[in-house]
Amino acid sequence: MDLFPRSPRPFTQPPELRPPRSMWWWALPAALLIGAAAWGTAAWLLQDLGKLPPGEQISARIEAFRTALAAAAGMGAAVTLLLAVRRQRHQELTAAHTAHDAAERRVTELYTKAVEQLGNEQAPVRLGGLHALERLAQDAPALRQTVVDVICAYLRMPYTPPADGTPPAEPASTSASARRDPHEERQVRLTAQRILAEHMRYHRPASHRWWQSRPADPSFRHWPDMHLDLVGATLIDFNIGSGSVGSAWFDDATFIGAAVFNQVTFIRDAGFGKAHFTDDASFYKATFTRRAFFGKATFSGEAAFSRATFHGPAGFENAAFAGTSSFSRVTFTNAALFAGATGLERAELDRVRLAPVADALPRVWPLAWHVEETADGWQTLQLASGPEDGQLSKDGGPGSDRDDTQGGP
Incomplete structure (x- = not known):
């Protein structure tokens, strides 16, 4: 049985109750x-x-x-x-x-x-609190953003994952946070992440004819237009694939294990500045509707942005790619800044699409990339064939987006 009776518009404010007038x-x-x-x-x-x-x-x-x-x-x-x-x-x-x-x-x-x-020191009690908040938010839409904020705040709390193979140990400190077993805390945090992932996930309803019965909504548990504030959080095997998020901030966050953002739609800004990906990071078919900022982010494993679409400005300034990186079939329709980005000399650039933009929008590419014109008026990116290719930019400098035979700005 639900926590509260379901209705088409739960917790709707009743009409105003006016005080009785004079007789x-x-x-x-x-x-x-x-x-x-x-x-x-x-x-x-x-x-x-x-x-x-x-x-x-x-x-x-x-x-x-x-x-x-x-x-x-x-x-x-x-x-x-x-x-x-x-x-x-x-x-x-x-x-x-x-x-x-x-x-x-x-x-x-x-x-x-x-x-x-x-805030309880017992892990089962904390798990019960998370599930109680989830159930409450599911039945009370007005509280969903508040519950998401609480879960995000919990994940932002300082946490040091246990080393692999380390058995649970009883800490000597008597403080509530120190008494928490790191292995149990890991399970609590994984549960918090799963709650966020489940309710960010969105599947478009299947189409049906007017004479057919309406199929069940596959996204009835989706919480639309949520804001995720996970700045500085420690996230373990984070996966919100096929999700739809209002805005998301992961600046200074540490991703332990694989980070999966496949087919995620960021309705507003997405920030990953100074984020540290200790393993693979996948943004396959991700859609960035507005600004996407990866400045000074560190990718220790594979970084996959294949088929991603950047409708707003994309910032990868001073990002470090230690493993393989893929930008195959990525679409840039706005400004793109890769100034100072490292480790992209062997990036996969198959069928990258660059929409024509005004000269006022800057595009700065790594040293190893250069721009080529396509038959449809768009542009694409290719790896430079030699060291003479300079850094690409919109400022008319060496190797700019303009044709090399043209003069200055």
């Missing part, structure tokens, strides 16, 4: 309306009274007044009914606000308790 705002108009009904009915019935014989005028007058009183009584009943409807509506709004406030208090209590569990 005069409805009593006086109601009295005037009743009087007008009685007077109008009587005047209408008595307008031809003079045409009747004198003997029938008295009885006609009595019947007219009787009918006028009945009309006034009917109007009074209508006013009473409207007041009853208003009272019922006010009671329903009061009940909705009471239920909403109770749900909000319950959510706050559960959130507070789950966060307290994350």
Whole structure:
């Protein structure tokens, strides 16, 4: 059973509950309306009274007044009914606000308790806190970014992974953080990463004809447009493949083990400045909608950017590639800066696509790369054939994006 009842718009704020007004705002108009009904009915019935014989005028007058009183009584009943409807509506709004406030208090209590569990020195308690936060965010969309922020903050806490083969040891310190066994803490952190990865993952719903039943949404657990702040975090075998992220900041982060960002869409900025990838890093078919910054990042293993698309500026200034690197079929549609990047002399550059850009947008490539024109007006990158090829840039210097036969800017 779900933590809270599911509805199309859970935790929707109920309509505003206005304070009741003074009785005069409805009593006086109601009295005037009743009087007008009685007077109008009587005047209408008595307008031809003079045409009747004198003997029938008295009885006609009595019947007219009787009918006028009945009309006034009917109007009074209508006013009473409207007041009853208003009272019922006010009671329903009061009940909705009471239920909403109770749900909000319950959510706050559960959130507070789950966060307290994350600070517990026992690993099972911390795991329970993570799963409680996940369940809470799944049922309360308004809290999803808050829960993501809490999980990211937990991953940003200082952590030293245990050396391989090191058995769990009881630390001598009595502080809560020092009493945490590093092997157990590793499992807690892996669980936190899996929660983020699962809810960042997005699969487009399958198309269907109008007469076919709508298939189940494969991304009903996706949390859209989330902001990930993992600056300085220590991440282990991090994998958010096929994800969709609002913005992501991994500056100064340390990736232990393989880091997988395959087919991830970064809706806003993505920052990996000074990040350290201790093993392979894969950005296969990743889409960077806005700025992508890898300045001073260190890639110790293979760096794969094959089929990635950079719609915004791409910055790889002073990045260090110690292993093999692949930029095959990468598309750059904006500025690209590789000034000072090292280790790209043997990078794979098969079918790289460079969109035509204005001269104001800089493009600086490594020394070993040069630009070639293609038949469709775009450009591509190739490894330089000799040491005479200079650094490529948009400033009109040696080996710039412009044709070498052209003059200065």
